[in-house]
Amino acid sequence: MVPTKQKEIHLANRPKGMPTNDDFEFVEQDIPTLEENQVLLRTLYLSVDPYMRGRMQDAKSYIAPFQLHKAIVGGGIAEVVESRSEKFKQGDIVTGSLKWAEYSRMSDQKVRKIDPASAPVTTHLGILGMTGLTAYFGLLDIGKPQPGETVVVSGAAGAVGSAVGQIAKIKGTRVVGIAGSDEKIAFLKEELGFDEAVNYKKETFAEDLANAVPNGVDVYFDNVGGPVTDEVFKLLNTNARIPLCGAISSYNKEEDLGPRLQSYMIKTSALMKGFTVGNYAADFENGSKQLAAWLQEGKLKYEETIVEGFDKTPDAFLDLFKGTNIGKLLVKVADPEYAKL
Missing domain, CATH: 3.40.50.720 (NAD(P)-binding Rossmann-like Domain)
Structure with a gap:
């Protein structure tokens, strides 16, 4: 059962020096209804990455800065919980650029389906992503x-x-x-x-x-x-x-x-x-x-540091700059409702 409300994490301030928890704000939002060719996603994992620090500045770069008082966006893994798209059905596992939010409404063009049987889904935010x-x-x-x-x-x-x-x-x-x-x-x-x-x-x-x-x-x-x-x-x-x-x-x-x-x-x-x-990007498929x-041949290994809980996302991001993690740093937001991982 999909709730009517959810939490998002917004950028509250543009940090000067090391960011702090005061630079993030938790905001309760209505879960939006779907339009044609859209899916409603329940976030399972979020990726926190060093490049996000640059997007917190209002400066010219290769990617637009985050907007103040809007949800931060980054790589994520999610489960389709509702669909108005012929491309996706309930229970599909997808990856894409997701809000720091418990749920997201996305165009079916903005996410891609991944096969949980081929490798652990988190690898699509790490070694296979x-x-x-x-x-x-x-x-x-x-x-x-x-x-x-x-x-x-x-x-x-x-x-x-x-x-x-x-x-x-x-x-x-x-x-x-x-x-x-x-x-x-x-x-x-x-x-x-x-x-x-x-x-x-x-x-x-x-x-x-x-x-x-x-x-x-x-x-x-x-x-x-x-x-x-x-x-x-x-x-x-x-x-x-x-x-x-x-x-x-x-x-x-x-x-x-x-x-x-x-x-x-x-x-x-x-x-x-x-x-x-x-x-x-044009050669991502071959890579x-x-x-x-x-990975299947055993020539690549990977390590993950997984922080549990959506509320811990800002803490996990700040940990990047403390050097505490080994391998890919991820936040586990939820378990899937319909799929088996």
Whole structure:
């Protein structure tokens, strides 16, 4: 039975520095009635991701900012509970860009059906979704790793970084991960098969990193920027490639100053290219098929940190910037009413 009211999470303020719970507001809304070619979705899982911090600013970017006092939007998994579409029926499991809300009314063009029997549904927000595709295209198209080269990954225990390292291993490279705890270092080496991993929070980080890459760095997949990247750039080889995916170290800083990178890039003839996964939308199907094949073959592993409860969504988002999660960080909102997962 579908209720008449539901909760949404809106952006209350544009944060300055690190966001707080005061920047979010819970709002009760009526559950809307359906029009033709629409579906009513019950949210099962929400993805919280670093890029959302940028959308909280009213600034020009590759994607429009969130609107104040409107629901925040991000990747999600949901169950169809009512349908006025020939494409979907009650009980179908779908993924798409969903409101931070318990229920959503969506056009049938804005979501796609997923098969719960093929893999756990949460993988479509992680290793088989935008996370995996970000790693896949950024590494292979920009990084172009070759057998025997050294690939360094920052934020290596996160959802994207952990996928990058594994794909780099599939391509025959030596992989070094950078993460922020001994637990994460052990996870990278023992669970994911990284050749080496170093803890950037240790005072010996610069020395440890240099020792981990005796032959220098051929590909640097950058998820964090900041002081970590400053140290990696000192170790670049000639013709190094740097896929620039994220800069989480600076997302909550009002001012971020650091060493200049130009001299390192000139001396090494390095290539650095920023990207977003949307650049590769035309090739998502091929990328997804390859990721799924590697997953089924046991060549890819994934880890998830799942926070229980819709009310915990803002807390889960804030945890991204504390570095507490391993792998993909998700919020479980509800269990399905009609489907069996």
